[in-house]
Amino acid sequence: MHKRSSTQESVLLAIELLKRIPRHTKITATELRDQLAAAGHVRNLRSIQRLLSTLSEDLEIECDTRNKPYGYRWKERSNGLNLPVLSEQESLLLALAQEHLRHLLPQNLFKSMEGFFSQAQSNLNPYSKAKKEREWLQKVRVVSTTQPLLPPQVDATVLEEVSNALYANKWLEIEYRNANDKVTNSKVMPLGLAQQGPRLYLACRFDGHDNERSLALHRIAKAKATPFEFERPQFDLEQYDADGRFGFGEGVKVRLTFVITKIAGRHLLESPLALDQTVIDQGEEYQICATVVDTAQLEWWLRGFGTQVRNVVRASLL
Template sequence: MAKRPDTLETLRLSLELLHRIPRRGTVTANELRLQLREAGFEREPRTIQRLLQTLTEFSGIECNNSSKPYRYCWKEGARSFSMQGLSPQESLLLTLAEQQLGSLLPARLMKSMNNFFSQARSQLGDKGTPQREREWLDKVRVVSTSQPLLPPKINPEVFEQVSNALYGDQWLEVDYQNAEGNRKTSKVMPLGLAQQGPRMYLVCRFDGYDNERCLALHRFISAKASTLTFERPKDFNLKQFDDDGRFGYGDGTKIRLSFRIEKGAGLHIVECPLSTNQQVVELEDAYEITATVVESDMLDW
């Protein structure tokens, strides 16, 4: 009986490894160790290596040892490990989360979840899954309220370093080129990540300053997370930053706005108010609207 806890722990760790070994592509022992650490399993490299060796002997896992580091994957034709108890509804939820939240999740977490997402997609494609769940992805879509634009290209390594630094409250060394073409190397404190339309922005404080700036991720030449951590400022709140209109190029100043608009053009403002205290007076052919809003360039546009 004394060995039972160790045996159960080994089994649990083995199952976690099987979840994370890809059917397409390969993964190293160290990459698996980092994924496990993000999931709350802190283990020594040697422990992971021993378990992987066992799995290659007694399961459908194979090891490519032609060069170091060794790489692991499922053997071709082998039946991969599947998540027990994952319902069609849960598979649908995971697939939607991958599609809609992929750019807002830490890169490490996304890597750790890759095989879970893959299994969810696979289950949705299985003919044994109810048709309604399989068809749901073709029935929903997030659409733009303005002219659709393709997102600018972001260096994957930059995104990984930025999200890891944000996740771990680590200083970030960046090489950045602004809209005017000026290039600068700086040390910044990452505080938030926001998606505005097709663009991604990092909210940060430059070293030595106490005000926040927004940097477009596609303008990063390079980024590297430091090993040095910082204490997150207690006076910063990302929601308040957004509520103050900072992503709309404002400074938080609020104004009382009054205007008239033709009914055909203004119905959407009646249906989706500008503020909680918006007042609407219906005239014969127009609406007279009054609301308290944040003064910003976006409001002017």
């Protein structure tokens, strides 16, 4: 394999650094060092500071020395780094990705892309030509099907450690506080990350066990990715979800039958519970029958209809 010369390495590092310098906000040398490290370009802070100083002399980079740590950005009306240039469409895609995939991307990858996210936001600013792309951000939204709730607080360090361990298939040491406030220290094998409404859940295996569990990320008080890798077992996150495991079930399917008023049940004709759902019109009510996974979430859903649902029967399929 051809080995890059020190000159090539320096040029590539300079390009990676320049791509991450924003136009309107400021970024510090420490933040740039961390972003570069997350992208695989590990350098000490002093090296980054020297490179920034050199680049600032020859390019239109502004260094704010009024307060420490110093902040860097492209000077007003400068062309910035034109390699690569994000198109308006690419900027829109990145802006949407930043909003909706913030917790679902590996955190080291997300950090390494902060320069691109900043460039995308800059390209969509009110003074840019990307009027239609900027307006699109106000035209689309993911809305909740239940009562909106604020997301629980997840420690940023915990999220980063969990994400990095999941990405690299490394054992994770955690301190977990369950719903009854019992605190346990465990070593787990991270297998999947799922967002359910405002909450994040980690699918994992505890050391010494061969079954999967779901842990609420906001209940992890401490987390540390170990240097020890594991061989990822056969695990299908999609099937895990289909089995109702994030709905607090055990994958047990039942034939569910219930009667619901037409006012409350009309939406089930448009969005069925299952492919095999059947509906019998009973005048003012519908009788619904469908094969579903029996979960606590299903029970909460049925109870939410109050007196508008009656004659609920769960028939075992065993």
